[in-house]
Amino acid sequence: MPQTNGSQAAQPREAAQLRQAAEDAFAEEIAALRAADDRPRPPNWQLSPQAVVTYLMGGRLASGFEITPKYIGERRLMEVAVATLATDRALLLLGVPGTAKSWVSEHLAAAICGTSRLIVQGTAGASEEAIRYGWNYALLLAKGPSREAVVASPVMRAMNEGRIARVEELTRIPSETQDSFITVLSEKTLPIPELNEEVPARKGFNLIATANNRDRGVNELSSALKRRFNTVVLPPPATIEAEIAIVETRVAALGRAFEIPAEPPGADQIRRVVTIFRELREGVTADGKAKVKQPSGTLSTAEAISVVGSGLALAAHFGDGRLSAHDLVSGIAGAVVKDPVQDAIVWREYLETVVKERTEWKDFYRAARETA
Incomplete structure (x- = not known):
């Protein structure tokens, strides 16, 4: 068996990770905010909208605990983004490359629902299965179509659990695949025609997408899909x-x-x-x-x-x-x-x-x- 020294063996798993998710890296700050947060929270949110903005922008709690800023920029942009996610509108973070869209998306999801890991990565080869669901073909062949054979996408999991799903680089997804989001965002259900069933979204579900229009390979969003989003433009730093x-x-x-x-x-x-x-x-x-x-x-x-x-x-x-x-x-x-x-x-x-x-x-x- 390979040998490891004592210090390596004693390291917690998180210490060996190259990069921690926001909810793990800033778990202490989120816990401190939860303990101090006495404002109303939307259904299934772990923090109030005001506390989420404090988590993003930074500040000092009454206890003296310091919250580090995750976003350096105009506070109103973060307030609009958070308020959007407290409604039935999805959020589109738009901006040129390098304006912290993915960073803000990750921290919003971490602060609101406790996980930033429900991600759909937009690529030119993204299929409807990545957005809706796939199939475990071994079970499908053995037992036929059933809920057991359904492989949930991150979006379906977010709907089931009442959490935030993230879509990175929405405009890189082919236009015909992008439109798979329309029913999810308008009806808040995900149909499974093969089973004559649908997955309803639990309270707390929403979607954050990021996009830019500077890179090659951009696919314009349809007007129907644009209407389902509230767009917040993240500009380059002003000064x-x-x-x-x-x-x-x-x-x-x-x-x-x-x-x-x-x-x-x-x-x-x-x-x-x-x-x-x-x-x-x-x-x-x-x-x-x-x-x-x-x-x-x-x-x-x-x-x-x-x-x-x-x-x-x-x-x-x-x-x-x-x-x-x-x-x-x-x-x-x-x-x-x-x-x-x-x-x-x-x-x-x-x-x-x-x-x-x-x-x-x-x-x-x-x-x-x-x-x-």
Whole structure:
């Protein structure tokens, strides 16, 4: 048998997981909110709508317990999202890639019903079975159609249990398959014609979908399906300070999760990454004095988090443990240069006309030129 050392054997299962679901990672916060929550709760919700928004936006409870912010942005957007889920309307989180749609979806489900795991992943090959139900063909052949032979989809399970189902990348699902949601969302039932039965949704059931219209492979939603959703658009961070705060928070969490033996990144390095991304994304320098060409990619906040996280790993394992410009430039160039011809020109021009002129960025310019 394989040998394990004592410390490995003693680790709880959760400690060995690469990534915990929101309801597990923030179980202590959810428990503290439940204990302090004395407001009315919709049927089958574990928290009141106000407590769900506190969980998302952060705050301090009367007991002094600190709730960490999961979403840094406009509070009203989260209030609208939560209020939607307390009605019979489904929620569509819409935005360009990297605006925390999946992150918000996961935390909403975790706070409301205690599980974020009832997920349908939208792909070009998604079939109706992924949304409705499938069959255990061994039982189907042995006994014929029966409830025992039905393999419930995440949506059917959510309806049975009165929970929240999540649909990731709704617009990647083929249009004819998307319409499988219409009866579920309008009638709150899931017919099983083969058994002449239907599955009614229990109170508490609802659906959160995410979508963006920037990626290739997008399938436009039918007007009938659009009417079943209340859409909340999640914008990119409004200010550089807000984006820096998001990157700082998420990178710190990544460092802990992956046990990266490096110093926390300095605020100046994170500010550089965010500044570069925002200037290239918006096509103008931060002071508004010069226009810059825009690359083909989205340069989202999520990509900025990835760049800083990768740089931190480089610093830890191949450097002195302190994040430097040299650790960041390769990741930034990789995020910017998606098209090897056009984006490479954009990146070189940005280095020569913007980065080179900033005296406090000389180390970054030298590192970028060395790796070019």
